[in-house]
Amino acid sequence: MAQLLIVVENEKDWKPYYPSERLVSAKDYLFGEHRDGPAGTRVINLCRSYRYLSVGYYCSLLAEARGHKVIPTVRTINDLSKRAIYSLETEDLDALLQRELGRAGAKSEASLTLDIYFGRTSHAALADFARQIFETFTAPLLRVELRHQGKWRISGIKAGSLHRLEDNQEDAFANALDAFSSQVWRKARARKRYRYDLAVLVDPEEKLPPSNRKALKSFEKAGRDLGIDVELIGRAQYAELAEYDALFIRETTAISNHTYRFAKKAESEGLVVMDDPSSILRCTNKVYLADLLRTNDLATPQTRILHVDQRRMLDTLGEELGLPLVLKIPDGSFSRGVIKVEEAGKLRGAAEELFRRSDLILAQEYLYTDYDWRIGVLNNKAIYACQYFMSKGHWQIFEHQAGGRVKEGDARAFPTTEVPRSVIRLATRAASLIGDGLYGVDIKQSGDRAVVIEVNDNPNLDAGVEDGYLGDDLYRIVMEEFLRRMELRRH
Template identity: 45%
Template sequence: MKIQLRSASVSDLDELLAIEQACFDITRRSTRRSLLNSLNSPMQQIWVATTRDKNACEVISGVMILHHHVHTLRIYSIAVCPDFRGKGVGSKLLKYAHQLAVERHYDHLSLEADQADTKLIDWYVSHGYQVITSLPNYYASGHHAVRMRQNFHHGQSTGQKTNQSTINLLVADDPTDLRLKIDNATIISAHQYLTDSHYQNIPYARVFNLCSSYKYQSSGYYVSLLAEARSHRSIPSVSTIQDFQSRSIMRSMTDEMDNLIQKAFATATAKEMSLDLYFGQSLDKRFNELATRLYRLFPSPMLRVDFVQIKGKWLVDKIAPLAMKKIDEALMPTVQELAVNFFKRKRFHQARMRNYAYDIAVLYDPEEVEPPSSLPTLKRLCKVAEQMNMYMELITRNDMDRLSEFDALFIRTTTNVNHYTYQFSRKAYAEGLVVIDDPWSILRCANKVYLAERLAQEQIATPQTWILDSTWLKGDRLGELPLPLVLKQPDSAFSKGVVKVKTYEQLKTTLQNLLKKSDLLLAQVFMPTAFDWRIGVLDRKPLFACQYHMADGHWQIVNWETKNK
């Protein structure tokens, strides 16, 4: 039987749904809506195996849904029609997933399987997968799963397990120029790295390129280029080196930190300034924030960034490697200390040695007065992630340029549309990360006017509700509304932007003030209650229900007018 593979299209939807219904019980099958989402998503794919029937008509015999993450290609589901099982359809789909993962340089290929289906698990094992963890109650209460994975490493066959650690390599034109002592890094010459077969065959290496020049086709350029060819992680990468070559790209990339640049050099009297970066830090603490941001945009061990003032505005003029031999001897003890601290960082050493299954960023605001999750809670969450073989790191609004380092983003600061949290969510989704909250959820759930409309359409009971605009201020229309009344800004949250009015004079004044911020407002009949319900929904399924109790002696969960919260 000849089996062909192709990408699915919307015209296949009915057949895809029929296969899902034939192969999975109702708790595990994809719905028409979720299949349509997979067909339209830039980060998901549906592949189908086809054969020809006796009339030479195409028949779909198998389906595979793939989710593309930053480091991992995940087989979300694989299904073979009952009539075609045992004929190599499933193996053909698995081999194609393997081929895609190798071609696109993924670190892992993963899937989940029913823990009770030992025959299925053995079949995956025969294709090079290994069970890495159990997933209790994964499908439903009492229905457990296992996560299985293949790892891909340079010079290593698929599925072969390794105990080798990541090696940090410091590469310089002349190692004697470095004058550094780093316990967990090996210092070698560019010539050694480029020509010695030993370094060609190291499966896990992180290459810190400290050559004096990154010019096109220089040895420094080739160190980063061949590092990527060998599946080593190079800092700087070739793409970063290319960014150095274009003044327009450099300035475009630094636009987001324009305020920081202007602030850093506000008191400078010269028209040109230089900032030296040593392992992401400046020796002048006044410039540490700027140095950190620049390092994240242009990751390189040591850089000199030149700035020029044009028409009263400071702009990036040039970025080039900082040659170690040009550093004043008096500065070397400080540079040595920065280098030692740099290589102690978990992201560069322990985390990668551990080879975590997933890297997760948690966005939080350390200055938020009433955050969705407290800092101790987030730290406990990181510990739980560690136990589950996941790397979790707390990031802030200054870390948007680091999103591509992660597989997922978990937003744990209050979200809003006209806010950096939405920008984080949108960019993370565009880069293929799993995102909670996703941008569409923020757009919808952060707007109470939208929610009121959806609840009304679904005929879900709510307190009597009106959507108000400026026309309500004309004539006697406000007299139509009952009192007391609660007015809500569309993007209000945690009791902010929500006002209870008891008189028509209060109603008019409050409405005038709130309409300055939004063309539409929500008004609801006041209904006293001891608590609010909060329903958590994940992947369109209810996840939890909890009660937010009102502040003592107050009608909201937070009383912002007193310390009684």
């Protein structure tokens, strides 16, 4: 069972709490018997200060050198010391902060101080915000300064100190520590007989997840047959990522949500990650993809990138691209944020609707086909192929109907050997521009013409669809690639 150590700079700092056999002084951790603790030992560093070259700093630094899993990490300590860095990390949290405090009616206050213990806070309206701050900066105690200047913003974040807690704060800290350490113990028990531990990030409530439940079960079985313990995790387990050897994201990815933070955290901890942060950045923005494909001379539909201040281009767009044409926001998925414009008179209204969501949008030649090819590419090799048919009576694969209902077209899987070689070559070339991860390349084929529509990170791998030809071999191929990469990392 993995060992858990709680490190304090001065043992008097622990006086308000129950005695614990897990408690060690910083001096003992640095120079005593615990310096040779087994790799994988969990360390909660509660030293009074983490300033550069302090005792607290060295506890985290040497923990990493010893193969121990420590919070806070040296990277977190350094990030918290540089406002320019954490300002970039928290931009997306400012919007959440504005919504939550606005909903709570706290707009009139000029400032607010939020104490966060292991992702928990006593300010109920900001519970989700506190958890996300902890996901971004995984430190035991955080003090976040919030300021209202036109709207709420994060004005400062710093690590808190155990010895400065007041009586009413000590109970909250103790409860948070107990809950956090209990999670650590529960997680450590289940995975002893496997060579590697792989976390699969899922959201059970997602309406259109990239893998259905049966597929997730197949990944678990394929992994365990190879000596990999495959465990489903949720967004609340961000702080436990360092316990794993790899992360497989099976939620729809976006720069603005926790999936990107998970990918960045996993990469910084040295895990094998699919999808890696760079792939998410590149694939989730259609403007980037359009320019990347154009620059590298890959065949695409005729495409124009439109800026909100260049509305005059709309007047000639129909003549350039023909009608009907398609308008898209850069970060849409599952056929969302896409408008088909049939008449020139409706072009400006459709564009204005999308400009309200993005300063840049795409206009693209409309190519009708009964189906799109989806070529699954892993490590620059095509591993599966599907035809996705348009939803019956609709021009897209997914038709979003009233009441949140989604109607989806049929799909048919093929061996890659039966797909036109021009389609396979185009798919692998497009994927190689993104990286060597797992991608789904969408291609339209009309006669001899084949064009890339987009490259998807986090492609669908559903039981009964993408595995229609390969069956269980599809899941084994993916797990074998994780195993190969984990072996390379280890050796």
